[in-house]
Amino acid sequence: MQPNNTTCPICGSDNLTRFNSYKHHCFACGDCNTVFHKKKTGKYLLEYALPRTLCKKILPRQAFLRIFRDIGDFNPADFYDVYAKECTVESEFRRSEVNQLMDQFAVNGITFEGKSVLDISGGPGVVARHLREICDKVVVTEYSEIATRAMRETLGVETVQFDYAKDKLNEIFTEKFDIVLVRSSIIFCPDLDSFIASVGKILKPGGHILIETILPTLGEVFWWQQMEYKFPTIYAQETIEKYFYKNGFSLAYGYREYGSYIGIKQRCTKTISRKLFTWLIDYPMTLAYYALARKSRIPIDQKLHHKMLTQIWKKTEAAQNVQEKPYINYHAGESTKSTHFEYTYNGYLKR
Numbered sequence: 001m002q003p004n005n006t007t008c009p010i011c012g013s014d015n016l017t018r019f020n021s022y023k024h025h026c027f028a029c030g031d032c033n034t035v036f037h038k039k040k041t042g043k044y045l046l047e048y049a050l051p052r053t054l055c056k057k058i059l060p061r062q063a064f065l066r067i068f069r070d071i072g073d074f075n076p077a078d079f080y081d082v083y084a085k086e087c088t089v090e091s092e093f094r095r096s097e098v099n100q101l102m103d104q105f106a107v108n109g110i111t112f113e114g115k116s117v118l119d120i121s122g123g124p125g126v127v128a129r130h131l132r133e134i135c136d137k138v139v140v141t142e143y144s145e146i147a148t149r150a151m152r153e154t155l156g157v158e159t160v161q162f163d164y165a166k167d168k169l170n171e172i173f174t175e176k177f178d179i180v181l182v183r184s185s186i187i188f189c190p191d192l193d194s195f196i197a198s199v200g201k202i203l204k205p206g207g208h209i210l211i212e213t214i215l216p217t218l219g220e221v222f223w224w225q226q227m228e229y230k231f232p233t234i235y236a237q238e239t240i241e242k243y244f245y246k247n248g249f250s251l252a253y254g255y256r257e258y259g260s261y262i263g264i265k266q267r268c269t270k271t272i273s274r275k276l277f278t279w280l281i282d283y284p285m286t287l288a289y290y291a292l293a294r295k296s297r298i299p300i301d302q303k304l305h306h307k308m309l310t311q312i313w314k315k316t317e318a319a320q321n322v323q324e325k326p327y328i329n330y331h332a333g334e335s336t337k338s339t340h341f342e343y344t345y346n347g348y349l350k351r
Contacts, residue, residue, distance in 0.1 A: 259332030
């Protein structure tokens with residue numbers, strides 16, 4: 001029995017395994033395999049040893065908020081305001097992100113030419129800018145008002161501010177789209193069933209939705225345990241598929257990717273200060289909490305790796321439990337360089 005009568009927000013079960021991370025109480029559901037988080041109250045462990053005022057002055061904002069609580073120091077939306085700056089520079093990684101997206105649809109014979117596309121939480125807008133060159137219409141949403149304005153003014157793409165917790169797509173958009181992209185953001189969605197239903201209402205018959213999201217592993221929990229504004233829910237693949245089938249979609253394509261988080265963490269080791277933070281605080285803390293969690297029988301993938309699911313769903317006339325193709329499993333390495341691991345996409349999906 002869990003404290004405060006905690007139940008799974010997805011299936012309502014109280015068959016939960018509770019385990020701790022640095023900033024959150026974590027719960028893994030034994031019935032649907034969902035992982036969800038409840039933020040701790042009071043001071044975090046390192047706050048007892050480090051001077052808050054001094055650290056706030058000398059540490060970058062991201063580093064400060066990975067150690068300390070936010071007690072009115074920052075606005076959560078500020079974290080997505082960074083897209084306002086990123087949209088001004090198109091990196092090699094961002095270009096390869098576009099190439100990977102094009103291949104995800106090309107290998108299934110789905111074209112973007114002449115289509116209307118909605119890119120949900122699509123900051124910094126680089127994908128939308130490229131799609132605009134071949135699509136009839138492209139709209140990109142983002143949580144931050146500053147980011148949406150910057151993408152509109154800098155890239156010339158149509159933008160709409162969207163909050164998973166407050167907004168419904170069918171109440172924002174009156175037109176219907178051929179393709180909806182949902183890349184790495186449903187972990188912020190509190191009601192996946194309602195969200196998928198709203199997508200169905202703005203999709204044209206035969207339209208497609210791309211879903212990319214992490215799946216529950218101990219790696220996904222502990223590598224991100226210091227986030228002050230952590231994604232609240234990691235949905236299991238079975239849960240995602242249940243809601244899509246329920247809302248009248250058939251599965252056209254799907255694959256899973258696995259990789260080490262060490263590679264991802266290297267993206268933030270470009271300066272001495274970030275290297276010190278990664279290897280003296282972040283990595284040791286990950287190993288410490290992981291070692292404690294392994295002693296519990298947690299009903300999810302026990303490895304410290306990153307696990308990503310990609311699916312393309314087709315809107316059908318009625319709910320059909322149809323999976324058109326078998327799953328493919330990829331592992332990050334020289335032959336498979338997924339942008340999900342902060343690498344440059346190398347075309348492995350077409351091989």
